Amino acid sequence: MKFVPLVFRNVMRNRRRAWLTILSLAVPFFLLMTLQTALESMDIWRRRADDNLRVVAFHKMGLVFDLPESHSRKVARIPGVVHVCSFTWYGGVYRSFKDGLVSSMAVDPDTFRKVWPDGSVPEDRYEEFRKDRAGVAIDQRIATKYGWKIGDKVTLKGTVRPVDLEFNVRAIIRDSVDPNGFYIHRAYLEEALGRPGIISDVWMTVDRRENVPKVVRTVEEMFANSPFEVKVDLEKNFINSMMSMWGNIQGLVGTIGAIVVAIIMLVAANSISMSVRERTSEVAVMKAIGFSSTFVLALILAESAFLGLAAGLIGCSIGYALFSIPQVTTIFGIWAALFSAPGKAAFTWLWIAPLIGMAAGFVPAFSASRLKVVDALRQVA
């Protein structure tokens, strides 16, 4: 421990280099943490889905095919099914498609919170939403994005259903499952469409985990060989499948991440070898007065770790500060969900920062520790 000041002084002896190194590392670290936040957000969706017993039934051919309303009544009678809420995908657009695609779903307000209790909403507010056919319950993040408040009137243009509708904001849900969530009354949409009696999918909760496979099978068999065959998925699989539609996000993030790590290593290794080269004779003197090779190795590795940690802390803190502000994350539009992980996700990989620094510093540190005292002392600056 008594050598900590020595490490610190060595790092800071060339202040400009220390800062340039730290900054040039902090930027890629920030990028790495951003990528991590994205992966973490995707993971949170999955993990949340892991421990619930929600199951969805949708048309076997795909999500754009409607099912008859009667499906939801039929599945409600299956033993093991507790609550049922059908969804009709409205696909509303606020102002323009470019930045106003709202994930608007028409739901059954009576059962919606039973199937989707995620997030929090004041009881009386939700009651007001339930009572107003033209009411809408929205996620607090989308409310912030467009500046919507309780009592506002919002008009959306329908893309999936060809009707434009006006809604009254009645309830704001904190941390619902979807940062873009905009939940409207199914009855209101049905009426506007001329009562076609359709739904997009049926969500249901199952009473016990061991009953899930049975419920899945029963629902699929119930509609087999009908014109409206269904596919039934656990929420987790459904989310995985939806995410895979965007393409190989994990592959992309992983590749960029690997390149970023390689860049960090190069920059750090470069800086440390420059610093070691400049004090060749000093290292020789240390060895001449009796410090071991291992000590020299450890000293330089400690410097590398220090640089890595400092850069990691700066990079992560910037990430934390940025992604904690909802206005920042909503800039990403439909990609906002990728930044919905709590800001502390940015620190998940902080421990790797000193390790990367040490890995990068290993070659210069090793060659310094192997230095022959005689050669090194003979070298002139």
Place this chain on the structure above:
Amino acid sequence: MNIPLKYNLRSLMVRKVTTTMTILGIALVVSTFVALMAMAQGLSRTLVSTGLAENVVVLCKGAVADAASSLTFAQFLALRDQPQIRSDEQNQVLASPEAVFQILRKKKAGGESNIILRGVRPVAFQVHSEVRISSGSSLAVRSGQLLVGKGVAARYAGLEVGSKLRLFSREWTIVGVLECGGGYFESEIWCDLDDLLSDSRRSYYSVVFAKLRSPDLVNEFRQKVDADPRINLEARREIDYFEEQSESARELRIIGLSVAFLMAIGAVFAAMNTMYAAISSRTKEIGTLRALGFSRSSVTISFVIESMLLALPGGVLGCILATPVHGMTTGTMNMRAFADVTFAFTISWPIIFGAMAFSALIGLFGGFLPARMGASIPIVQALREV
């Protein structure tokens, strides 16, 4: 007087390891830039290259994509009578009514996505004259046959010629592969229109594509389609329509540019670091150069050039490192159509030029401050340095 370039080259050679590491670092930054831009470029090229100048798309008013549009048989009949639409030798009007669905299929790489299933009549192949059948046979009317786009055939499971697909309660057979020079239709599956309407129990079309007598007639046609109460639809140039669909490419480009910009900031700091070290270890040399009569500005320029000599090879190497991604195919969601679009990473010349400009900027910003510092050291002090 200018300091010879040889001086910079030799100085770089003396510090081989540092030079190599700096060049490699810049190369990695540039290759990331090139690869991300190639992805956005590939997606936008696929969508923008689709469409012919004389073709129009007719949708219901306000529809964001053909998959979200619907129009009646009566509207189509009134539309078909418009004199601006071309006819072929057999007097067949080149207006193609089509119905569009998105079907969920399994991807080979894992996961699922929506593919456009487009019901067409034989006239569609005359309207979409860029589309051809590259292998297998053409669609027979009301036969339950399918043609798969080259892009989806490669990326989705079970879409080979000869395989069977269960859609709406019967088996359909894949009889051929569609190609259109890398365009959007290669991401679709085509079938007979009446097959699709009867199986899906739908009684309306989604969209009409029409070939006009001349591209100049588009405006006239558009006004007619909008004003005629029997039609009351919205016509757009096919090219504009697909251009609009390329919105997701713009988002990809923004993400790519932000990542590249951040990395570039890091690279500038790293280059500065290298240059500061280079200059501080050569203070004496700088003093000598100045004593020989080279001015401050030529010393500054010389060091900025040296920094460029680190950055530009980094740029070239970065472009070379990124070349393997060229031609790789992948897919992403086109939000407007809520369907997958297959595209190939495309490295175009503007991307290469952009990458070189990008690396030159890294060199310039990374070299300028250190160079100015080096040049400003008083001669006497510089010469005294050990």
